[in-house]
Amino acid sequence: MTYPQTAANPAKWLLLAAALAVPNLAFAHSEAEELQEITAFFAGAQLVEPPKIVDCTLSAGTKTRCFSVTVKAEPAGYTPGPWCPTNIADGAEKAGIWLDGGKVFAADGAFMEKLADFYEDKEWSIFDPETGKINVTDSLEACLAAARPDVDPKYNNFCVQCLPEYIADDVTQTYVIPIDPQPLIIGRDNRMAGSGIAANGVRLDAPAPVDAILGAHTIAPFDKCGGHVNPHEGYHYHAVTDCLETPAGAQPQQIGIAMDGYAILTNLLADGAAPEGLDRCNGHEGEGLAYHYHAGEVGSNAILGCLSAEYGCHSDDPTAVCDASVPPKRP
Numbered sequence: 320m321t322y323p324q325t326a327a328n329p330a331k332w333l334l335l336a337a338a339l340a341v342p343n344l345a346f347a348h349s350e351a352e353e354l355q356e357i358t359a360f361f362a363g364a365q366l367v368e369p370p371k372i373v374d375c376t377l378s379a380g381t382k383t384r385c386f387s388v389t390v391k392a393e394p395a396g397y398t399p400g401p402w403c404p405t406n407i408a409d410g411a412e413k414a415g416i417w418l419d420g421g422k423v424f425a426a427d428g429a430f431m432e433k434l435a436d437f438y439e440d441k442e443w444s445i446f447d448p449e450t451g452k453i454n455v456t457d458s459l460e461a462c463l464a465a466a467r468p469d470v471d472p473k474y475n476n477f478c479v480q481c482l483p484e485y486i487a488d489d490v491t492q493t494y495v496i497p498i499d500p501q502p503l504i505i506g507r508d509n510r511m512a513g514s515g516i517a518a519n520g521v522r523l524d525a526p527a528p529v530d531a532i533l534g535a536h537t538i539a540p541f542d543k544c545g546g547h548v549n550p551h552e553g554y555h556y557h558a559v560t561d562c563l564e565t566p567a568g569a570q571p572q573q574i575g576i577a578m579d580g581y582a583i584l585t586n587l588l589a590d591g592a593a594p595e596g597l598d599r600c601n602g603h604e605g606e607g608l609a610y611h612y613h614a615g616e617v618g619s620n621a622i623l624g625c626l627s628a629e630y631g632c633h634s635d636d637p638t639a640v641c642d643a644s645v646p647p648k649r650p
Contacts, residue, residue, distance in 0.1 A: 353372070354370055354371070354372055354386065357370045357386050358370050360518055361518060361520060363518060363519050364390050364518065365391035365393060365395050366520070367389040368387075369388075370386050372386055372387075375631055375642075377630065378629045378644055379501070379629045383497055385496055385631050385641060386498055387495045387641075388494050388516070388520075390492055390516075392491070392492045392520070393520075397544070397562065398483075399546055400482070401542065402478075402480035402540045402542055403426070403455045405452065406446075406450075406453060409428040409453075413428075415541050415543060416541050416543055416617075417538060418527075418541070418619070418620045421616065426478075426540035428453070431478065444476050445477065454476060459481075462548075463481075463550065465479040465537060466479055466481055466539065470535035470537055472535075474537065475536050475537065478539075478540070479537050479538065481547065483554060485550040486553050490550075490552070491635065491637060492522060493632075493636065494516045495634075496577075497580040500579050500581050500628040501628050502628045503627060503629060506598070506627045507630070508626075509578065509626045509630070512578040512626065512633060513633055514583070514622040514626075515578050515623075517574055518574060521555060521556055522552065523555075523559070523623075524557050525622075526620045527541075527620055541556075541557055543562070545559060545562070545617060551635070558617045558618075558619075559585070559615075559622055571584045571585055572589070578626060578630035579629060579630045579631070581612055582611040583622070586617070598624075598627070599625060600624045600626060601615055601621075601623050
């Protein structure tokens with residue numbers, strides 16, 4: 320098994336090494352140069368505060384230097400949505416997608432109509448059989464009641480969507496991520512930290528809690544970019560689709576940075592082939608490049624399988640000091 324490389328060859332300079340066609344080349348960057356690279360990477364994000372270098376404590380207790388970036392959790396390049404169709408007659412253009420069993424389904428009216436058959440559960444009754452109208456959360460109050468882990472019973476059998484206008488204007492997200500990854504021998508679950516941050520500033524989240532959603536006979540589609548809205552955290556992704564890709568070049572594209580500092584590339588290589596030799600976290604040393612991740616297939620509901628190195632912090636408080644070794648307080 321190949322383990323991630325250390326700070327002598329950090330993955331954050333992956334694209335620079337690729338552009339120079341020099342495999343596994345180590346770069347000695349000053350912090351000013353590192354900051355310049357990071358700022359350029361997030362040029363398409365809605366920055367609230369530009370990236371800066373800060374002291375941080377990572378998840379296993381390593382004290383190091385991280386970059387911190389504060390963003391509005393909304394993409395600048397497109398308008399999120401749609402999510403829920405309102406009638407079983409609605410086509411895919413009025414709906415998002417649903418992920419199940421490694422496959423991607425159009426969450427359109429026809430899909431909603433057949434949920435009882437799809438899940439072999441006659442308790443599904445998400446639409447009015449006389450009018451075809453689908454039960455859809457249509458307010459902030461309904462969104463909050465239906466999208467929580469313990470779904471309010473009155474929203475059982477609803478299509479759950481939270482709209483971007485439900486996000487308060489002052490909601491921001493701050494990411495504190497190590498400049499030099501600190502590898503672990505065994506990858507860690509990434510649910511507490513999420514997977515990372517995309518180049519457009521949108522959170523790359525941990526797997527969606529599909530079992531909890533379906534357990535209340537609710538369904539919470541993602542839009543065609545793999546995202547949906549949490550009013551407290553903003554818009555975020557549970558899948559990486561082609562929305563984050565730019566026209567293909569000679570090298571696989573970096574679409575984000577993981578919470579442990581390694582680069583996240585597209586699911587497939589530039590020629591459309593699948594990367595080989597991925598570990599349980601979706602990472603490897605391949606394509607002549609240092610250790611990096613490839614985003615999981617869209618239907619997998621897992622952008623990364625785990626994190627291969629100590630992770631940093633994600634917070635809605637831009638003034639917080641990052642100590643990822645301290646367990647988060649439970650509400």
